[in-house]
Amino acid sequence: MKKLLQLGDKYRWNLEGIEFAIEERVGKPSCFIGRVEELEYLYQWAGNIQNGISRSIAFLGRRKIGKSLILERLYNILYNEQKGLIPFYYEFTEGERSARDFYRDFTTRFYMQVIGYYTGDIRWIRRAADKKIRPVFEAILQEVDPLEFRHKAHILYELEDCRRMLQTDSPPYEYVISAVAAPHGFATHIGVEERVVQLLDEFQYLNMCINSGAEKKPCKAYMSVAESRVAPLLITGSLMGVVSEELMLYLPHRFSEIAVPKMNAAEAVEMTMNYGTLYGHQMLPEIAEYIVHITNGIPGRIVEILSPKIGKPRSTSINDVDQMLEFEVGTHGSIKNDWDEYLVSAMNAVNDVNMRKITYFLCKNEGTSYYPGELKKAMSLDIDDRQLRRELELLYKYDIISLDSGRYGGVFDRTLKKVLMKNYGEILNLPAGEFDAYFRNDNMLDYLKERVRLLELGRAEARELKKKLDKLQGEHNNLKGHYYEREMLLTLIRCIIDDKGGLVSGIHVTAFTPKLNCHLETGEEIDIVLEGEQAVVMAECKNYSTENLDKITTKMADDFADKARRLHTCFPNKELRLGFFSRHGFEKKVEQYLTKCGIAFKI
Ligand SMILES: Nc1ncnc2c1ncn2[C@@H]1O[C@H](COP(=O)(O)OP(=O)(O)OP(=O)(O)O)[C@@H](O)[C@H]1O
Numbered sequence: 261m262k263k264l265l266q267l268g269d270k271y272r273w274n275l276e277g278i279e280f281a282i283e284e285r286v287g288k289p290s291c292f293i294g295r296v297e298e299l300e301y302l303y304q305w306a307g308n309i310q311n312g313i314s315r316s317i318a319f320l321g322r323r324k325i326g327k328s329l330i331l332e333r334l335y336n337i338l339y340n341e342q343k344g345l346i347p348f349y350y351e352f353t354e355g356e357r358s359a360r361d362f363y364r365d366f367t368t369r370f371y372m373q374v375i376g377y378y379t380g381d382i383r384w385i386r387r388a389a390d391k392k393i394r395p396v397f398e399a400i401l402q403e404v405d406p407l408e409f410r411h412k413a414h415i416l417y418e419l420e421d422c423r424r425m426l427q428t429d430s431p432p433y434e435y436v437i438s439a440v441a442a443p444h445g446f447a448t449h450i451g452v453e454e455r456v457v458q459l460l461d462e463f464q465y466l467n468m469c470i471n472s473g474a475e476k477k478p479c480k481a482y483m484s485v486a487e488s489r490v491a492p493l494l495i496t497g498s499l500m501g502v503v504s505e506e507l508m509l510y511l512p513h514r515f516s517e518i519a520v521p522k523m524n525a526a527e528a529v530e531m532t533m534n535y536g537t538l539y540g541h542q543m544l545p546e547i548a549e550y551i552v553h554i555t556n557g558i559p560g561r562i563v564e565i566l567s568p569k570i571g572k573p574r575s576t577s578i579n580d581v582d583q584m585l586e587f588e589v590g591t592h593g594s595i596k597n598d599w600d601e602y603l604v605s606a607m608n609a610v611n612d613v614n615m616r617k618i619t620y621f622l623c624k625n626e627g628t629s630y631y632p633g634e635l636k637k638a639m640s641l642d643i644d645d646r647q648l649r650r651e652l653e654l655l656y657k658y659d660i661i662s663l664d665s666g667r668y669g670g671v672f673d674r675t676l677k678k679v680l681m682k683n684y685g686e687i688l689n690l691p692a693g694e695f696d697a698y699f700r701n702d703n704m705l706d707y708l709k710e711r712v713r714l715l716e717l718g719r720a721e722a723r724e725l726k727k728k729l730d731k732l733q734g735e736h737n738n739l740k741g742h743y744y745e746r747e748m749l750l751t752l753i754r755c756i757i758d759d760k761g762g763l764v765s766g767i768h769v770t771a772f773t774p775k776l777n778c779h780l781e782t783g784e785e786i787d788i789v790l791e792g793e794q795a796v797v798m799a800e801c802k803n804y805s806t807e808n809l810d811k812i813t814t815k816m817a818d819d820f821a822d823k824a825r826r827l828h829t830c831f832p833n834k835e836l837r838l839g840f841f842s843r844h845g846f847e848k849k850v851e852q853y854l855t856k857c858g859i860a861f862k863i
């Protein structure tokens with residue numbers, strides 16, 4: 261099976277040969293645009309599982325950045341390639357559940373996907389990935405019975421074993437340990453050559469929602485399993501702060517952390533144009549660019565802005581986009597609802613007005629970050645230092661603000677600022693009548709700031725490129741010069757072989773030594789020195805372009821003749837013959853001068 265990860269035009273993927281085992285949340289698979297670098301990277305990582313060199317990865321990125329979609333597409337590609345890598349997708353979900361229930365759910369869904377891989381029947385995968393279905397061992401065992409596929413006996417044995425374990429009364433944490441060990445256990449079973457790639461979405465809910473009894477942190481069950489090279493994990497988490505902290509505390513050095521970046525701007529514009537057209541907006545490229553700027557290129561936010569709703573305008577102008585954004589960050593908007601989940605998780609226990617103010621301030625001053633003391637001063641906060649630190653830590657942990665080397669800043673998704681502006685007016689202190697204008701101006705300002713930043717970046721890059729280009733041009737000219745020297749030397753040698761006389765007359769094929777770039781003691785150089793028995797030929801080669809021929813002067817010819825005569829002392833008793841060549845010829849007066857001096861300029 262050939263590689264199925266194939267990029268087509270305009271950041272679209274070639275979908276030929278892919279059966280969509282997992283139904284992707286993008287809807288129509290052709291709507292998945294871009295994420296080229298990320299997919300190529302993960303595809304290679306998955307490929308290296310076969311070589312036993314891929315470590316587990318934590319793929320951390322904020323809400324709606326497109327993590328799940330990347331996992332789903334990777335799954336479908338690996339599933340279809342059937343290269344001995346069994347993909348296993350599992351999404352940890354919100355809501356309390358017992359360890360025993362988790363065990364049942366996790367193991368059945370795992371074995372259903374293994375069966376789906378071996379039988380090539382995607383219905384198994386569809387059901388295994390469907391959260392509405394509660395898989396039941398008995399039904400699966402019955403269904404498997406008449407089928408024939410690789411490792412059937414072993415899979416049946418494992419399923420029976422799971423069923424037995426469910427009938428025991430094991431401590432909750434035991435269930436978690438057994439569940440998470442299943443994929444590694446399967447891949448190491450004697451006779452199984454396939455390896456497993458575990459794609460585990462929303463990892464934070466493992467600790468938050470599964471009740472594992474006395475052991476409060478069920479993720480610890482991954483301590484040894486996460487080191488598996490035959491069934492490594494690719495986990496995602498949208499609460500980056502939470503997941504990152506928990507990995508550090510409970511699973512140290514088990515995962516390479518990769519921050520999922522926002523979408524590359526060109527990809528995001530393509531994606532916006534595509535969705536815009538599908539949703540029936542009039543989508544000009546400059547409107548798409550504007551949307552990408554105000555959403556910071558976060559694909560989920562782009563879709564939320566573009567998706568039509570009753571009472572929400574359609575886009576024909578930038579003004580409409582502002583209104584669409586205002587709708588989505590307002591009371592019934594999806595962007596607001598999404599951010600509210602974050603805000604609530606961080607703020608329910610503490611002084612939320614303060615924290616909203618801090619968040620808004622940091623968003624507003626996007627690009628600048630502050631040590632806690634600086635922030636207190638800049639915002640004239642009347643707050644105890646310890647309390648301020650505690651609030652900042654909490655906001656960071658729940659991904660509402662960012663932290664870099666002790667300094668706090670706003671998160672890069674600008675829609676948070678809009679949610680705060682729209683819903684917590686007391687922060688802004690703006691009269692209601694002025695809100696609309698303020699909101700629009702704020703968008704435009706962000707847009708222009710970003711454009712200026714890109715232009716500046718572009719200028720710096722252009723300068724850097726120019727430097728590199730000049731250097732390359734110099735090297736290229738040098739090479740061109742050297743190439744011409746070699747060409748002339750070859751011509752001279754051909755003349756010797758053909759016994760053409762002239763500059764090489766009397767020099768025999770069997771008795772000459774050619775040399776290029778011969779150095780004098782002074783460091784000067786003669787391009788070609790061709791030594792025969794009785795004579796030595798020295799030549800200078802010029803490769804000036806036609807418009808620069810006036811730069812080849814008679815003085816150059818004099819300097820060359822002078823160098824050559826000095827070098828001639830190394831060849832006593834041999835006649836000196838001089839050649840001065842130019843690929844594109846000379847000005848008349850130089851030719852006349854060379855003739856007068858007895859220097860050959862043509863062969
Ligand atoms: N590359 C893309 N091309 C087209 N649409 C995309 C792309 N990436 C994401 N989307 C859109 O954005 C939505 C959100 O993506 P996804 O659910 O993968 O994000 P996520 O990071 O997993 O979010 P969450 O943290 O909420 O789980 C998708 O349903 C899809 O509509």
Ligand SMILES: [Mg+2]
Pocket residue numbers: 327328329461
């Ligand atoms: Mg997701």
